[in-house]
Amino acid sequence: MAAIEILGLEKTFSVGSWRKRPKLALRPLTLSVEYGEIFGFLGPNGAGKTTTLKVLMGLVFPTSGTARILGMELDDPRMKAQIGFLPEHPYFYDYLTGRELLKYYGRLSGVDAKQLSQKTDAALERVGLRDAANLQLRKFSKGMLQRVGIAQAILHDPKLVFLDEPMSGLDPMGRREVRNLIEELKGEGKTVFFSTHILSDAEALCDRVGIIHLGELRRVGSVAELTSSVHSKVEIVWQGAVAPAAFKTFGAECHTAGDTMRAVIAEESQDTALEALRRERLRLISVTPVRMSLEDYFMTQLTHKSDPNARGEDRRDRRAASATPTQTQAYAGDRK
Amino acid sequence: MNTRILHIATNTFREAVRDRVLYNLIAFALLLTGAAVLIGQISIDIEKLVVINLGLTAVSLFGIVIAIFIGIGLVSKEIDKRTLYTVLSRPVRRWEFIAGKFFGLAGTLIVNAFLMAIGVFAALLYVSRHFAVSDSSLLSALYFIVLQFVIITALALFFSAFSSPLLSAVFTFSLFVIGTFSEDLRGFAGITHGISRVLATGAAYVVPNFSALNMINQVAHGGAISSQLVVYNTAYALVYSGAVLCAAVLIFERRNLK
Numbered sequence: 001m002a003a004i005e006i007l008g009l010e011k012t013f014s015v016g017s018w019r020k021r022p023k024l025a026l027r028p029l030t031l032s033v034e035y036g037e038i039f040g041f042l043g044p045n046g047a048g049k050t051t052t053l054k055v056l057m058g059l060v061f062p063t064s065g066t067a068r069i070l071g072m073e074l075d076d077p078r079m080k081a082q083i084g085f086l087p088e089h090p091y092f093y094d095y096l097t098g099r100e101l102l103k104y105y106g107r108l109s110g111v112d113a114k115q116l117s118q119k120t121d122a123a124l125e126r127v128g129l130r131d132a133a134n135l136q137l138r139k140f141s142k143g144m145l146q147r148v149g150i151a152q153a154i155l156h157d158p159k160l161v162f163l164d165e166p167m168s169g170l171d172p173m174g175r176r177e178v179r180n181l182i183e184e185l186k187g188e189g190k191t192v193f194f195s196t197h198i199l200s201d202a203e204a205l206c207d208r209v210g211i212i213h214l215g216e217l218r219r220v221g222s223v224a225e226l227t228s229s230v231h232s233k234v235e236i237v238w239q240g241a242v243a244p245a246a247f248k249t250f251g252a253e254c255h256t257a258g259d260t261m262r263a264v265i266a267e268e269s270q271d272t273a274l275e276a277l278r279r280e281r282l283r284l285i286s287v288t289p290v291r292m293s294l295e296d297y298f299m300t301q302l303t304h305k306s307d308p309n310a311r312g313e314d315r316r317d318r319r320a321a322s323a324t325p326t327q328t329q330a331y332a333g334d335r336k
Numbered sequence: 337m338n339t340r341i342l343h344i345a346t347n348t349f350r351e352a353v354r355d356r357v358l359y360n361l362i363a364f365a366l367l368l369t370g371a372a373v374l375i376g377q378i379s380i381d382i383e384k385l386v387v388i389n390l391g392l393t394a395v396s397l398f399g400i401v402i403a404i405f406i407g408i409g410l411v412s413k414e415i416d417k418r419t420l421y422t423v424l425s426r427p428v429r430r431w432e433f434i435a436g437k438f439f440g441l442a443g444t445l446i447v448n449a450f451l452m453a454i455g456v457f458a459a460l461l462y463v464s465r466h467f468a469v470s471d472s473s474l475l476s477a478l479y480f481i482v483l484q485f486v487i488i489t490a491l492a493l494f495f496s497a498f499s500s501p502l503l504s505a506v507f508t509f510s511l512f513v514i515g516t517f518s519e520d521l522r523g524f525a526g527i528t529h530g531i532s533r534v535l536a537t538g539a540a541y542v543v544p545n546f547s548a549l550n551m552i553n554q555v556a557h558g559g560a561i562s563s564q565l566v567v568y569n570t571a572y573a574l575v576y577s578g579a580v581l582c583a584a585v586l587i588f589e590r591r592n593l594k
Contacts, residue, residue: 013592013594054421054593057421057424057425058424058425059420059421059424059425059592059593060592060593060594061590061592075429077427077428077429078427080425080426080427080428081426081427083425085421085422085425087418087421087422087425089418090418090421090422091417091418091419092419092422093347093351093419095350095351095354095355096347096350104343104347105422105426107339107340107343108340108343108344108423108426108427108428109426109427110427149422152422162425
């Protein structure tokens with residue numbers, strides 16, 4: 001049994017003031033997240049990340065489909081006592097102090113009264129807000145609000161933590177602290193599901209990621225799996241001021257730096273390219289494999305057009321197979 | 337009471353207590369009661385009547401303003417500011433949230449009414465030098481004012497569950513005004529015929545009957561309030577508020593929090 005099981009979750013909103021029209025926020029979404037996993041839910045703004053989280057939290061009702069968290073229904077209070085949630089751009093009762101807020105949430109989560117003070121102080125300490133514990137939230141900075149938001153999500157020692165854009169509003173130091181905290185949560189055996197559009201965070205933290213765009217889950221897998229699924233590239237550097245004519249057929253853009261030139265081409269064209277350099281009697285300096293980052297992969301996924309007639313895995317498989325030369329050339333161009 | 341409802345009610349009470357607007361309104365109500373003493377002094381032989389009338393009206397009016405002012409934002413403000421997200425993602429059911437908000441504001445209004453009532457009794461003591469046995473009916477009138485607060489809180493909460501604060505304020509205030517004249521509405525229903533009679537009768541029963549809960553004039557003139565009326569009015573306020581709260585819960589249970 002998975003920690004999160006989502007089966008065909010779909011959400012359509014009605015938009016417009018007078019003439020209501022349907023807007024598809026989430027296409028049928030099927031996903032499972034295992035216990036103890038850090039799962040990154042990636043997508044640009046408006047992709048459907050927050051809608052998915054709102055459906056899972058019971059804040060928005062799905063148009064169709066089902067989901068289970070920790071093996072329980074979404075409206076089961078027993079399940080909600082075992083999860084933590086940080087909403088995007090959190091806003092809290094600003095008339096409360098940090099300590100009062102956490103105690104309030106702790107009581108709502110059913111934390112034992114005897115342990116409440118100790119758990120509150122521990123959560124404040126963990127997010128670096130011990131000194132601001134008695135300060136009213138209206139005096140908190142954006143970063144402090146984000147920290148207190150994380151504290152309320154972990155206060156009651158949940159098994160599963162949902163974090164919507166947890167790094168938002170944090171400075172580089174704060175981001176690193178949150179990254180460490182997420183790793184600590186994993187170390188404690190907790191499952192973490194977090195949405196982000198900061199890909200370096202996902203790349204550094206996640207066991208697996210899911211990429212969502214225009215309400216559709218495009219791909220799911222580990223970062224290594226996803227980035228290796230696209231055609232590999234190599235960077236060739238040689239001495240000289242001209243590129244062999246054959247390089248044009250690869251669609252590679254060649255760049256001059258001093259008395260050397262370099263080009264990034266698809267790995268399968270490597271032998272042909274090296275042969276061309278030999279024929280032209282140009283001196284080869286290096287051939288370096290180019291590792292695709294999650295960001296590169298993410299961009300390639302976002303440039304794919306959605307096919308409304310395709311369904312499920314078939315569609316994903318076709319996409320994976322359709323990393324066409326044209327797209328990889330565009331990618332090569334982007335990197336330059 | 338369910339502990340989660342109690343915690344939400346306590347937090348609602350705390351929010352109201354820390355709102356400076358509340359203190360301004362209470363201070364203004366007490367000021368008005370003080371003014372009643374001055375006006376009473378220039379009203380020969382009817383000082384007591386003026387103090388009771390003005391004092392209780394101030395308690396009623398400011399309590400209703402507070403009920404509407406705070407009540408209309410109870411749910412919509414939590415949705416707008418997204419504070420609700422971290423509450424409903426916990427083991428809190430939506431009906432518990434509505435109930436907690438209701439009891440929190442009702443509790444706030446009861447405490448306010450108590451504080452303002454102390455002001456009224458102090459003014460009364462200043463004017464008449466001693467309390468008479470008949471003054472105990474003031475307590476019944478104050479109790480009826482609190483029942484009005486309870487109904488208005490439920491109405492404000494109901495409108496807040498699905499509309500903006502501005503519209504909620506307009507709807508709640510309109511119902512308060514219509515409800516104040518509900519006896520006239522019943523009288524109008526009695527003299528009309530056909531569809532007008534049906535509509536007027538229906539409206540008279542749907543709108544809250546605030547006129548039955550307004551005993552200020554009667555107690556100011558030394559009239560007594562029967563215990564039977566206390567029971568009827570209590571039952572009426574509880575049933576009416578309960579029905580309105582159920583409607584609020586039904587709407588809120590289905591609402592998407594975008």
